[in-house]
Amino acid sequence: MFNRFFGQKPQEDPDDKNQGPAQERAGDAPSRPEQQSPQRFGFLNRTRQLFSRMSEVVEETDLITDEMWDDLEESLLAADVGPSTTIWLIERLRRRAEDEHMRTGAQVQRALREELVMLLGDPSPLRLSQRSPLTVILVIGVNGSGKTTSIAKMAHRLSREGRQVMLAAADTFRAAAIDQLKEWGQRISVPVISQQPNADPGAVVYDAIQAAQSRGSDVLIVDTAGRLHTKYNLMEELKKINKVIQKFIPDGPHELLIVIDATTGQNALLQARKFAEDIGLTGVIISKLDSTAKGGFAFAVADDLGVPIKFIATGEKVENLIPFDPQSFVAALFTQE
Numbered sequence: 239m240f241n242r243f244f245g246q247k248p249q250e251d252p253d254d255k256n257q258g259p260a261q262e263r264a265g266d267a268p269s270r271p272e273q274q275s276p277q278r279f280g281f282l283n284r285t286r287q288l289f290s291r292m293s294e295v296v297e298e299t300d301l302i303t304d305e306m307w308d309d310l311e312e313s314l315l316a317a318d319v320g321p322s323t324t325i326w327l328i329e330r331l332r333r334r335a336e337d338e339h340m341r342t343g344a345q346v347q348r349a350l351r352e353e354l355v356m357l358l359g360d361p362s363p364l365r366l367s368q369r370s371p372l373t374v375i376l377v378i379g380v381n382g383s384g385k386t387t388s389i390a391k392m393a394h395r396l397s398r399e400g401r402q403v404m405l406a407a408a409d410t411f412r413a414a415a416i417d418q419l420k421e422w423g424q425r426i427s428v429p430v431i432s433q434q435p436n437a438d439p440g441a442v443v444y445d446a447i448q449a450a451q452s453r454g455s456d457v458l459i460v461d462t463a464g465r466l467h468t469k470y471n472l473m474e475e476l477k478k479i480n481k482v483i484q485k486f487i488p489d490g491p492h493e494l495l496i497v498i499d500a501t502t503g504q505n506a507l508l509q510a511r512k513f514a515e516d517i518g519l520t521g522v523i524i525s526k527l528d529s530t531a532k533g534g535f536a537f538a539v540a541d542d543l544g545v546p547i548k549f550i551a552t553g554e555k556v557e558n559l560i561p562f563d564p565q566s567f568v569a570a571l572f573t574q575e
Contacts, residue, residue: 302335306343310350317534320507323541327353351568357537358564362521362546364396365492366457372450373457374483374490377523378476379497380509381464384525386415388497388551389461390422391559392523396457397428404453406446406460407432408439408479419461426556429453439463440478447486460491473516493520495548500527500535507542514543521548524562528553533571536562 307328314324327350334340334349367373375392379385386409393403405423409415413435423430431446443460450458462479463472483490496519498506513519522539527550536547547562 302340302343302346306346307332310346314534316532318532318538319534320538320542323357323538326541327357347572351572354537354568354571355564358540358562358567359546361561361563362548363561364548365520367487367489367492369489370487372447372455372487372490373492374447374487375457375459375493375495376462376476376479376491377459377495377497378462378513378517379464380506381412383464383497383499383502383506384551385409385464385497386418386422386461387554388523388525388549388559389419389459390426390428391551391556392549393422393428393457393459394426394556395559397426401456402454403428403457403459404446404450404455405430406443406458408442408446409461409463410435410437410439410442411463415461415464439475440482443479443482447483451486476517493548494518495521495523497523497525498539500524500532507538510539510543514545519543519545521546523547523549523551523559525551527551533567536567 310331311324311328314327315321319327330353331346331349334353335346338345338349340346340349364375365373377385377389377392379388389405393405396403405419405428407416407419407430409419410433416432416435420430420432422428429449431442431449433442433445439462446458446460449455460479463475480491494517496510496513498510510519510522522543522545524536524539524547527533527536536550540547547564549559550562550567552558552560
């Protein structure tokens with residue numbers, strides 16, 4: 239488990255081979271992405287316009303031409319899919335067009351939708367512990383990414399599903415982060431364990447685990463420091479927190495999620511990539527994916543980090559957190575108004 243979070247990508251748990259990636263304890267309510275109609279993605283209007291233009295580019299092309307490929311590439315870049323992911327997609331589509339003897343732009347569009355869904359992967363619900371009564375979720379993210387708000391939204395959602403949730407304010411570097419999490423805890427009626435600013439984050443997690451176990455909590459979500467990946471101490475803090483957790487819960491932590499601000503686009507991936515390389519992320523929450531952001535960023539995230547998108551945060555309200563369903567997401571992008 240330690241290697242899974244520090245230095246290696248997550249490996250399949252041998253005890254879970256026949257249970258799927260996010261099976262719950264027997265008798266518990268499931269935490270799975272529900273099927274989502276395209277109408278639920280109304281916040282993607284800006285991106286949908288870009289993808290509609292993309293559809294027009296390929297569908298109006300009777301025969302596949304070099305100009306069509308150039309226009310398609312420009313459209314993907316405009317939707318913030320990212321340079322490397324765009325190049326990969328275009329090369330992949332060109333190969334398919336040749337291998338499958340495609341002749342029309344409509345055929346290319348169908349292939350594009352298939353490739354986008356495959357790029358995002360299967361739905362990946364939160365991984366809840368099979369061995370311990372308490373699931374521990376660590377959440378990281380740079381300051382301003384929407385990390386604390388996303389934690390509150392996730393806690394609210396889990397509470398509504400019947401979970402007994404507790405929060406740990408282990409981002410002790412900023413007093414404002416502690417206060418913000420405590421305020422959210424009051425709003426959503428979820429207890430928050432905290433200490434004074436600049437306290438040892440490991441000590442906060444120690445207290446939180448003891449409190450969670452004594453109160454019969456199902457899920458403990460830990461808000462960790464939001465400093466940049468270049469801060470060596472952040473990595474050391476996470477390692478220490480990991481050791482504290484494993485003293486109580488050998489198979490924990492069960493998730494290590496990073497929150498990425500969709501409005502920052504490709505710049506956010508530079509930081510997230512370093513986290514993924516050094517720590518071994520298990521998933522992503524994309525925050526601030528509202529009408530001002532470009533939804534194509536989700537494809538760049540999935541391609542660049544190689545970990546599943548767990549949730550997307552679509553607004554400021556506590557209910558604005560959606561379990562990510564790749565097929566519904568892609569279908570919504572190509573839905574005509």
